Amino acid sequence: MDTPRTDPSEDSRPAGRAPRRGGIGWSSRATGQDVAALAGVSPQTVSRVANGATNVRPETRERVLAAMEKVGYAPNAAARNLRAGRSDLIGLVVHHLTRTGEAHVVEGVTATAHARGYSVSLALAASGAAADLNEAIARLQQVVAGIIVVGIDATDVDDLRLPPRLPTVLADSRPLAIPAAGHDQFSGGLAATEHLLSLGHEVVHHIGGPADSSSAQLRASGWRAALDRAGRPAPEILHGDWSPESGYRLGQQLAADPGVTAVFAANDEMAAGLYRALFEAGLRVPDDVSVVGFDDLLGRFLWPSLTSVQQDFSHLGESLIELLMEQIASPRRGPRLTGQRVLPSTLMVRASTGPAPVGGRRG
Numbered sequence: 001m002d003t004p005r006t007d008p009s010e011d012s013r014p015a016g017r018a019p020r021r022g023g024i025g026w027s028s029r030a031t032g033q034d035v036a037a038l039a040g041v042s043p044q045t046v047s048r049v050a051n052g053a054t055n056v057r058p059e060t061r062e063r064v065l066a067a068m069e070k071v072g073y074a075p076n077a078a079a080r081n082l083r084a085g086r087s088d089l090i091g092l093v094v095h096h097l098t099r100t101g102e103a104h105v106v107e108g109v110t111a112t113a114h115a116r117g118y119s120v121s122l123a124l125a126a127s128g129a130a131a132d133l134n135e136a137i138a139r140l141q142q143v144v145a146g147i148i149v150v151g152i153d154a155t156d157v158d159d160l161r162l163p164p165r166l167p168t169v170l171a172d173s174r175p176l177a178i179p180a181a182g183h184d185q186f187s188g189g190l191a192a193t194e195h196l197l198s199l200g201h202e203v204v205h206h207i208g209g210p211a212d213s214s215s216a217q218l219r220a221s222g223w224r225a226a227l228d229r230a231g232r233p234a235p236e237i238l239h240g241d242w243s244p245e246s247g248y249r250l251g252q253q254l255a256a257d258p259g260v261t262a263v264f265a266a267n268d269e270m271a272a273g274l275y276r277a278l279f280e281a282g283l284r285v286p287d288d289v290s291v292v293g294f295d296d297l298l299g300r301f302l303w304p305s306l307t308s309v310q311q312d313f314s315h316l317g318e319s320l321i322e323l324l325m326e327q328i329a330s331p332r333r334g335p336r337l338t339g340q341r342v343l344p345s346t347l348m349v350r351a352s353t354g355p356a357p358v359g360g361r362r363g
Helices: 034-037 043-050 058-071 076-084 100-115 129-141 186-199 212-231 244-255 268-280 313-329
Strands: 090-092 119-124 145-148 169-171 180-183 205-208 261-263 292-295 308-309 340-343 346-350
Touching: 034 043, 034 058, 043 058, 058 100, 090 129, 100 119, 100 313, 119 129, 129 145, 145 313, 169 313, 180 186, 180 313, 186 212, 186 261, 186 292, 186 308, 186 346, 205 212, 205 268, 244 261, 244 268, 244 308, 261 268, 268 292, 313 340
Parallel strands: 090 119, 090 145, 145 169, 169 180, 180 340, 205 261, 261 292, 292 308
Antiparallel strands: 308 346
């Protein structure tokens, strides 16, 4: 007599059932029972995981997801839709819609998808870390024709668990083995810093994004490369959290240092906070301190108008959809198609940058 289990999410696999194999590797027609046999759980547990149910232990969920990936299993509803070409829904995974840049990418993706006859289903992740993004992806994969993941700001991109055979595209400028599109963050940081150096500033300080953010790291790499090429020292990076509040707080530190005459902020919002800190300290932009931002979402509306690295978020949204459509149109559902689109970042020079003050700044 079998010993009953107290956790219904971890039923034993059916007796006598063995995973089916077809030649080398797993069958291209893998079923939920194959997944259950490999993971050592019941088909009901596989169904709960596929449907994003929460009453499954995390370790069991991970085991089932790993088995799905190994056998190349796609949940039946999604598989039927994809094979018949009937799915008109695209899944969009985001984690921080309050960030202006990410919201503009979402807008670009949605507008382009609608123009091509697709609707968009939004899944919010708790953070940009792989574990939280994986949970959001799992909630979408059964009902969509493809998935776009936006806001992968953490460095653990290799830990993403992407659904096998389901077209997927990432909003990312790093070189990846997964189809991706993103702006050239490094060149943007390089151009911003070289512009300030060309105006005669001996040192360019940097308000960076979070230390574990990939986009912040790339922008800081461009900043550091420009200083290295010019033979100038690289001050310690002051890390903010992308918010105006963090730019203001770090700006107060920079305003108190009479040696600071040029600052490159990793986004416009932190540059706006820096503006206020400089104003409160009695310093003028750009007469005393020149400022460059990044994203160019606020540049024209600050005073003086902000020099900023422009990213075309509408173009990015279009590129993400185009990459996804290429996969959806592909007749093969084996190895994932690859492709990388790096979009240019353009420095928009405005009134916030000027020559280094002769004899140093006033305060």
